[in-house]
Amino acid sequence: MNAGNGAEAGLAPYAAHDSRTRGRRYPEAAPEYRGEFQRDRDRIIHSNAFRRLAYKTQVFVNHEGDLYRTRVTHSLEVAQIARSIARALALNETLVEAISLAHDLGHTPFGHAGQDALNECMREFGGFEHNLQSLRVVDELEERYADFPGLNLTFECREGILKHCALPKARELGDVGQRFVDRTSSGLEAQLANLADEIAYNNHDVDDGLRAGLITLEELCEVRLVQRHAEAMRSSHPQLPARRAIHEIIRRMINEVVIDVIRTSGELLRAAAPRDIDAVRAHKGLLIAMAEHVKAQHLELKQFLRERVYRHHRVLRMTSKAKRVLEALFGAFMGDPRLMPEEYCDATRRIEAAEGPRGRARIVADYVAGMTDRYAILEHRRLFDPAERT
Numbered sequence: 001m002n003a004g005n006g007a008e009a010g011l012a013p014y015a016a017h018d019s020r021t022r023g024r025r026y027p028e029a030a031p032e033y034r035g036e037f038q039r040d041r042d043r044i045i046h047s048n049a050f051r052r053l054a055y056k057t058q059v060f061v062n063h064e065g066d067l068y069r070t071r072v073t074h075s076l077e078v079a080q081i082a083r084s085i086a087r088a089l090a091l092n093e094t095l096v097e098a099i100s101l102a103h104d105l106g107h108t109p110f111g112h113a114g115q116d117a118l119n120e121c122m123r124e125f126g127g128f129e130h131n132l133q134s135l136r137v138v139d140e141l142e143e144r145y146a147d148f149p150g151l152n153l154t155f156e157c158r159e160g161i162l163k164h165c166a167l168p169k170a171r172e173l174g175d176v177g178q179r180f181v182d183r184t185s186s187g188l189e190a191q192l193a194n195l196a197d198e199i200a201y202n203n204h205d206v207d208d209g210l211r212a213g214l215i216t217l218e219e220l221c222e223v224r225l226v227q228r229h230a231e232a233m234r235s236s237h238p239q240l241p242a243r244r245a246i247h248e249i250i251r252r253m254i255n256e257v258v259i260d261v262i263r264t265s266g267e268l269l270r271a272a273a274p275r276d277i278d279a280v281r282a283h284k285g286l287l288i289a290m291a292e293h294v295k296a297q298h299l300e301l302k303q304f305l306r307e308r309v310y311r312h313h314r315v316l317r318m319t320s321k322a323k324r325v326l327e328a329l330f331g332a333f334m335g336d337p338r339l340m341p342e343e344y345c346d347a348t349r350r351i352e353a354a355e356g357p358r359g360r361a362r363i364v365a366d367y368v369a370g371m372t373d374r375y376a377i378l379e380h381r382r383l384f385d386p387a388e389r390t
């Protein structure tokens with residue numbers, strides 16, 4: 001029995017159970033007084049990559065304002081939403097929290113602009129994908145333990161971190177990539193963390209977009225979902241000041257979708273009645289989901305955000321700058337790995353001997369992807385501005 005403090009009490013049979021984990025890449029004795037997934041979560045919180053999330057952009061660059069989401073506050077919101085749903089469905093709340101906190105560990109600086117730029121730089125060398133990089137961070141890059149590289153997380157947590165994966169890469173990854181080869185599903189906690197991610201960013205990007213003045217509440221009311229909540233709120237609280245009104249609308253939107261996911265998934269689970277997590281994995285189709293009409297409403301919101309926030313000229317100006325910074329950094333380090341800190345330079349030498357330029361590019365990508373926004377800006381200045389101290 002390794003569940004620790006009754007961590008498995010009250011779990012549904014199809015939830016992830018500590019005592020039935022598929023285990024870790026490097027076998028370890030069961031933890032004392034903690035469950036296996038608690039240990040995963042604790043290791044994630046103690047990692048360097050997790051602390052760096054505080055200075056990585058979600059949509060708005062870190063120095064633009066203190067109230068915008070960063071990758072860390074985004075990850076906390078994902079965890080919060082996922083835990084509420086997990087508890088109501090008797091799923092493993094600790095595992096879903098661990099996956100949520102780890103899901104963006106491999107993200108580059110400067111949000112999606114950074115990911116796109118680095119992927120472009122890595123085109124000839126196997127590409128760059130932040131999901132895969134999150135897995136690489138927890139499997140290889142964190143250096144904290146004497147007995148193994150990375151954080152040596154459980155299979156269930158790694159499965160959740162690897163949300164999607166192209167086939168050739170999946171074949172290289174072994175156990176955790178197998179489901180993409182076999183076209184099967186992940187466990188429910190992994191499905192849930194993925195959906196909670198989407199719920200979190202759709203809603204907080206509304207808040208951040210309003211705060212930045214990129215959109216107004218009136219414009220947002222073109223989206224039927226927002227309009228419905230705005231009308232309901234105005235009829236009960238006609239005099240509410242704008243700031244409170246916005247938060248009240250967003251609160252209602254999150255609450256509604258969370259309740260829908262609990263009900264819809266509950267029905268799907270009752271109908272499929274999987275006897276355990278392996279039956280969930282073998283089941284065709286997702287078992288954690290929104291109802292179709294709710295999904296359609298959220299899609300409309302997503303499209304609005306894409307056009308009016310993510311493609312707003314102020315955001316585009318920032319993302320084009322970010323792109324140039326990352327491309328320049330990548331080019332400089334690829335041209336001369338000695339410009340990187342010693343441990344990266346040494347790693348480049350070792351890996352290049354075995355894998356050639358692809359190996360060099362991978363280490364450069366690790367270094368660049370690991371940077372926070374402000375570190376990337378500083379490093380860019382130090383490399384390209386002769387007046388700057390090196």
Ligand code: MG
Pocket residue numbers: 074103104197
């Ligand atoms: Mg995310």
